[in-house]
Amino acid sequence: MNARPDPNADIASTGVAGEELKQFIERIERLEEEKAGIADDIKEVFGELKGRGFDTKIVRKIVALRKQDANERQEQEAILELYMQALGMQ
Amino acid sequence: MNARPDPNADIASTGVAGEELKQFIERIERLEEEKAGIADDIKEVFGELKGRGFDTKIVRKIVALRKQDANERQEQEAILELYMQALGMQ
């Protein structure tokens, strides 16, 4: 048993749960702002790196590859080749 | 004119640019970790909120809607400015 079994119902009536909800939403929005800020930082690094003459597209690929399991990558390539052979493409 | 007009060429030879690239990549990876951490925090808030009896789906929609409202406002202002420029109203 719970003192507030259905906060949603309370929203329309007392506003108590509404206040709690507001707090949650504000926390989320604050965190999302932070996240967006970091995303901007990343963009800046790419901008800087581009200004130094590096190819951003390739750097992105490297970063992605470092995350990705090498085996999975090989598997993907293998099945892709299989398909291409079936279609007579190369 | 630039002291390093083609970093790509350097990569294969001296490795100097390779070192610089490595630095960039590590910065990016550090920032992406931070970003992922915040994403986790957000998930936690949703978990908590769910534990308090709120419907996560609805809360997500509210958050999205509030963001959209903000965007909408910006859009409206943007187009208003465009019009004013077009009409020579400065």
Added chain:
Amino acid sequence: MNARPDPNADIASTGVAGEELKQFIERIERLEEEKAGIADDIKEVFGELKGRGFDTKIVRKIVALRKQDANERQEQEAILELYMQALGMQ
């Protein structure tokens, strides 16, 4: 249960699934051509409109805004329905 549980296997052997795949790909390519054609039509309209003295940038913004307004309306309705469900109001 399915008559062809693993088309990928068939590709390398009989080529039957390869044929089916080819059909799919050709359908997709035909549709993408159509789509590109329409995109060209849109470009033409913008060209025409520009020739009539309108500012394409502004017109694009108006179109985007009208679309956004429509989306916004749908979003509002969606969240309203969600709330009603959550509150047991059918």
Added chain:
Amino acid sequence: MNARPDPNADIASTGVAGEELKQFIERIERLEEEKAGIADDIKEVFGELKGRGFDTKIVRKIVALRKQDANERQEQEAILELYMQALGMQ
């Protein structure tokens, strides 16, 4: 000299250019609807193809490859390898 040198100015005054603009916008919106319809058709084909056991991601790749110039692809791969060598990744 032109009978309507600045349609934008007219918008605020006579509404004549406003009417013309409306026509343009409606044409654009109609075309964009068509385009969206075809995009949906494409999605359907992918859905169907998926239901037949094909891997949509790979099929997308094939479609993209068929568009792409083979030389460009090889060049991309070459430079990627170069970078990876420089970083000691394989």
Added chain:
DNA sequence: CGCTTAATATAGCCAC
């Protein structure tokens, strides 16, 4: 032609 914004594709998440 580079930079910014829109379209598309991918991946992660959540509910069933």
Added chain:
DNA sequence: GTGGCTATATTAAGCG
């Protein structure tokens, strides 16, 4: 664990 949905990442287009 599968499938839909949202969010992110990539790619393409438009503009100056």
